[in-house]
Amino acid sequence: xxxxxxxxxxxxxxxxxxxxxxxxxxxxxxxxxxxxxxxxxxxxxxxxxxxxxxxxxxxxxxxxxxxxxxxxxxxxxxxxxxxxxxxxxxxxxxxxxxxxxxxxxxxxxxxxxxxxxxxxxxxxxxxxxxxxxxxxxxxxxxxxxxxxxxxxxxxxxxxxxxxxxxxxxxxxxxxxxxxxxxxxxxxxxxxxxxxxxxxxxxxxxxxxxxxxxxxxxxxxxxxxxxxxxxxxxxxxxxxxxxxxxxxxxxxxxxxxxxxxxxxxxxxxxxxxxxxxxxxxxxxxxxxxxxxxxxxxxxxxxxxxx
Amino acid sequence: xxxxxxxxxxxxxxxxxxxxxxxxxxxxxxxxxxxxxxxxxxxxxxxxxxxxxxxxxxxxxxxxxxxxxxxxxxxxxxxxxxxxxxxxxxxxxxxxxxxxxxxxxxxxxxxxxxxxxxxxxxxxxxxxxxxxxxxxxxxxxxxxxxxxxxxxxxxxxxxxxxxxxxxxxxxxxxxxxxxxxxxxxxxxxxxxxxxxxxxxxxxxxxxxxxxxxxxxxxxxxxxxxxxxxxxxxxxxxxxxxxxxxxxxxxxxxxxxxxxxxxxxxxxxxxxxxxxxxxxxxxxxxxxxxxxxxxxxxxxxxxxxxxxxxxxxxxxxxxxxxxxxxxxxxxxxxxxxxxxxxxxxxxxxxxxxxxxxxxxxxxxxxxxxxxxxxxxxxxxxxxxxxxxxxxxxxxxxxxxxxxxxxxxxxxxxxxxxxxxxxxxxxxxxxxx
Numbered sequence: 001x002x003x004x005x006x007x008x009x010x011x012x013x014x015x016x017x018x019x020x021x022x023x024x025x026x027x028x029x030x031x032x033x034x035x036x037x038x039x040x041x042x043x044x045x046x047x048x049x050x051x052x053x054x055x056x057x058x059x060x061x062x063x064x065x066x067x068x069x070x071x072x073x074x075x076x077x078x079x080x081x082x083x084x085x086x087x088x089x090x091x092x093x094x095x096x097x098x099x100x101x102x103x104x105x106x107x108x109x110x111x112x113x114x115x116x117x118x119x120x121x122x123x124x125x126x127x128x129x130x131x132x133x134x135x136x137x138x139x140x141x142x143x144x145x146x147x148x149x150x151x152x153x154x155x156x157x158x159x160x161x162x163x164x165x166x167x168x169x170x171x172x173x174x175x176x177x178x179x180x181x182x183x184x185x186x187x188x189x190x191x192x193x194x195x196x197x198x199x200x201x202x203x204x205x206x207x208x209x210x211x212x213x214x215x216x217x218x219x220x221x222x223x224x225x226x227x228x229x230x231x232x233x234x235x236x237x238x239x240x241x242x243x244x245x246x247x248x249x250x251x252x253x254x255x256x257x258x259x260x261x262x263x264x265x266x267x268x269x270x271x272x273x274x275x276x277x278x279x280x281x282x283x284x285x286x287x288x289x290x291x292x293x294x295x296x297x298x299x300x301x302x303x304x305x
Numbered sequence: 306x307x308x309x310x311x312x313x314x315x316x317x318x319x320x321x322x323x324x325x326x327x328x329x330x331x332x333x334x335x336x337x338x339x340x341x342x343x344x345x346x347x348x349x350x351x352x353x354x355x356x357x358x359x360x361x362x363x364x365x366x367x368x369x370x371x372x373x374x375x376x377x378x379x380x381x382x383x384x385x386x387x388x389x390x391x392x393x394x395x396x397x398x399x400x401x402x403x404x405x406x407x408x409x410x411x412x413x414x415x416x417x418x419x420x421x422x423x424x425x426x427x428x429x430x431x432x433x434x435x436x437x438x439x440x441x442x443x444x445x446x447x448x449x450x451x452x453x454x455x456x457x458x459x460x461x462x463x464x465x466x467x468x469x470x471x472x473x474x475x476x477x478x479x480x481x482x483x484x485x486x487x488x489x490x491x492x493x494x495x496x497x498x499x500x501x502x503x504x505x506x507x508x509x510x511x512x513x514x515x516x517x518x519x520x521x522x523x524x525x526x527x528x529x530x531x532x533x534x535x536x537x538x539x540x541x542x543x544x545x546x547x548x549x550x551x552x553x554x555x556x557x558x559x560x561x562x563x564x565x566x567x568x569x570x571x572x573x574x575x576x577x578x579x580x581x582x583x584x585x586x587x588x589x590x591x592x593x594x595x596x597x598x599x600x601x602x603x604x605x606x607x608x609x610x611x612x613x614x615x616x617x618x619x620x621x622x623x624x625x626x627x628x629x630x631x632x633x634x635x636x637x638x639x640x641x642x643x644x645x646x647x648x649x650x651x652x653x654x655x656x657x658x659x660x661x662x663x664x665x666x667x668x669x670x671x672x673x674x675x676x677x678x679x680x681x682x683x684x685x686x687x688x689x690x691x692x693x694x695x696x697x698x699x700x701x702x703x704x705x706x707x708x709x710x711x712x713x714x715x716x717x718x719x720x721x722x723x724x725x726x727x728x729x730x731x732x733x734x735x736x
Contacts (some may be wrong), residue, residue: 055736058398059424072732077725143563143569162566165508167714253511253563255711270395270698272733 027239047181051279058275069217079281082252082259085171086288089242089260093175093182094235100179101186101231106216107189109194119191123184130181134248138164141249167257170250174258178245182238186231193227194220232296240289261285352382353636355625356400356407360395361592367656368411374652375643381636384408394699402627403424408631409640411460414447415691416536416621418457421626422450428627428634429454433641439666440645443689449624458641459624459664460650464679465516465692466604468576468590469583474603477582481605485524487554488608492559495582503556504581505564506572507710512702513569514709515693516585519619520607521549528617529686535697541708541727542720550712550719552610557716565713567733587621587692588660588679602675606682617688621695624664652722704729 052069054062073079104232108119125133140146141163148160163173197220205215243262252259252267261281269278365387372385373510386407388396400406412418427450434455435446448457463577474480477498482488495502506513522531526545533539534546561581569586569665576584577598584590585607591599606618615702625644627637643649650663654671661682662670670676683689694702708726712719 057736059402059426134713143566162563165565251509253706253710254507254714261640267703271703274396274700274732275736277732 048279048286051276054276054279054282055274056276056279057273062276067277069277072277073284074278077260078256078264081256082261082264085259086240086261088171089175089208090236090239091170093178093242094239096179096180098231098235099185100183102190104183104187105190106193106220109191115206116130119187122187126184126188128181130178130244131248133177133181134245137180138249141173164250168255170254170258171281174246174249177249178242181245182235186235189227189231189234190224193224193290197223229296229300233293236292239288240285240292261288337359351636352384352632353409353631353640354407355383355385355386355409355411355640356393357385357411358390359411360387360389363592364657367653370656371644371649372647375640378643380643381637381639385641404630405632406628408628408633408637409625409627411623412626413685413691413695414444414457414459414624415695417695418448418626419450420698422452422454422456426629427456428629428631428637429456430458430627430638430641431455433458433638433645436642437645437665440664441666445666446620447689447691448624457624457626458645459622460644460653461624461663462620462622462662462689463661464586464683465520465585465587465619465621466606466679466682467585468604470577470579470598470601471603471656472601473579473582481603482608485555485608485610489555489559492556492582493674496559500582501561501563501580502559502582504561504572504576504584506569507564507713508569508571509568510567511706511710512694513572513586514707514713515586515702516619516708517553518549518705519693519696519730520585521552521610522546522606523617523619523688523690524610524614525549525552527614527688529555531617531690532696534698535693535701537730542723543731547719547723550716550723553712554716554719555712560713565710587619591660599673599675602677602728604675615687616685617690618683619682619687619692620689622664623661623691698733700733701730704733 050126051062053064053066055065056062104122108115143162147163151157151159161169163169201219202215205219241258241262246258246260246263250258252263265278265281268274357368359365368385372383376382416435431454444459448455477495479494482491492502519586525548562579572584573590573594575581577594625641631637645665647665647668649667650668654661654663660676670680690696695707704726708722710723
């Protein structure tokens with residue numbers, strides 16, 4: 001199947017390349033966005049690398065300090081904590097939103113009466129801005145709030161604690177609302193993927209006597225490969241740039257216990273006014289995102305080859 | 306369609322130009338800043354733009370009224386631009402360093418203003434001060450930068466204290482304490498009555514804890530040591546700083562445990578509802594208090610710990626400074642002169658929530674008993690301090706937030722906390 005596709009697709013490309021002169025309009029469509037992009041995206045990104053090698057308070061001119069910022073990062077306990085928290089965030093937030101989103105998509109894929117309502121209900125949190133989400137959840141977590149009332153109702157009042165102010169629970173208390181929102185989003189991606197699976201495949205598997213678990217394992221999941229790549233990229237990027245919900249719920253506190261790399265970068269830059277050091281953190285985030293995404297893409301391509 | 310085409314080309318042309326401009330300026334940040342800095346005056350006679358962070362409804366309305374009456378006088382025109390506080394705080398350095406900055410800013414006196422002044426970003430307003438001869442010496446000193454010129458014009462100040470409801474204190478049968486021993490005894494009494502004695506709100510506003518640090522430090526070690534510490538001339542792991550926490554620890558069992566989880570606004574609600582006994586806070590908390598509760602509020606000064614230490618109080622001063630790059634220094638100074646006048650300050654005090662003291666000594670403050678008592682307390686003080694971030698810098702504040710919330714949670718780890726605080730502070734001072 002793949003072989004036929006590649007041979008048929010190669011010939012027309014070759015023919016086109018030989019015959020067509022590049023239309024100026026086409027060149028403009030490539031070059032103009034590239035120019036705009038290079039001014040508004042690539043240039044600041046490169047500048048960020050430069051700033052990470054300087055000491056800069058945002059007012060005086062930046063002073064070149066070489067790798068000092070990176071050396072300091074290596075010994076910075078808050079940075080290490082933020083890095084660990086980001087990994088926890090990646091695993092818990094990423095993993096659970098994939099599992100939850102996939103589970104919900106499986107449950108809600110069949111067209112039944114009222115299924116639209118449930119899909120809409122699960123998707124609703126995605127519509128709210130994260131800051132609004134944070135406000136809602138803050139009411140939930142506040143002392144004597146809904147969370148505490150619920151626990152008291154089921155006789156678990158010994159568990160009650162200041163959820164967002166306890167360093168033991170703050171990070172997890174923030175992951176929950178982030179998940180609450182992300183699951184609906186991931187569900188929609190998977191629903192689209194599930195819809196694209198040819199029902200004949202399931203039909204054939206059923207004829208061969210595959211039970212529903214085997215059909216899920218050997219038909220559905222392999223067929224979702226394309227969607228998985230999208231979901232993974234979305235999750236990794238969303239995890240590494242998660243900021244707004246943490247900032248609006250805890251600001252990385254109490255004493256850095258729910259600090260992520262992104263919140264640490266922000267507070268270093270705009271509260272402590274150490275823009276050079278913050279740029280170094282930003283570079284680390286960038287490298288991490290690139291490593292995870294590239295790592296996955298390389299593996300994915302190797303599997304296809 | 307043919308109409309559309311040149312328009313689009315012109316649009317793209319603009320984009321290209323903007324881009325070149327950005328490259329020319331050498332930094333995209335500064336280019337963004339200059340385009341974000343709002344209306345520009347251009348020539349020397351244009352309207353003075355005043356960038357204000359007074360965004361609470363009453364204060365905003367009060368400022369609008371002031372600008373209106375200034376414009377009506379015909380000595381110049383001004384336009385007010387109110388920005389949310391947090392945005393203002395993070396944008397202020399960008400405003401001041403941009404090529405075409407707003408002319409006048411609401412902000413704080415003391416070390417924050419001096420820091421900008423030392424970078425030559427603030428306008429010399431010594432001319433304005435010539436007409437402010439009757440302002441108290443303390444405010445004059447506060448408004449003078451390291452090189453001896455005035456860079457700040459104060460509008461008003463307010464005070465911090467232990468606020469409580471008179472009716473509740475009467476109900477519990479307790480009196481205002483004068484000394485630390487009295488204070489701890491009062492806490493014990495309230496605790497025995499089932500009331501968390503000391504309210505606090507660290508949830509979203511961990512900086513409230515800095516008031517405790519400031520006050521304990523100026524009561525135990527005195528205001529000069531406090532200022533030196535915040536200026537980086539003393540160390541946070543000094544035994545004298547540890548003494549502050551030893552005292553604080555005596556009061557820790559009396560703090561409202563829920564205070565860790567909610568912001569100071571909710572701690573205010575808790576105090577007004579009688580769910581906590583008292584609350585160390587600045588008068589601004591009353592902005593959120595219902596008017597009928599105001600009459601029932603009273604406060605006492607932070608208890609005396611060592612009678613030998615000269616009395617100091619926290620009295621953060623708010624006011625204005627102007628950009629050194631203003632295109633219209635004459636108009637800006639005219640507006641500053643107006644804002645420092647008796648008329649303007651009385652109008653502001655009347656229109657705002659009212660628990661502030663005008664900087665102009667001739668201006669009448671509100672004559673509520675609370676304000677009279679507050680003014681008397683500040684007049685009695687030998688020294689005035691501002692507040693942690695105003696005596697040090699906004700950049701140092703997060704280090705205090707971390708150290709102090711951690712101490713409240715884990716007082717046993719105080720030695721480690723102070724070491725970490727010193728390390729974090731050194732980084733800030735280093736830049």
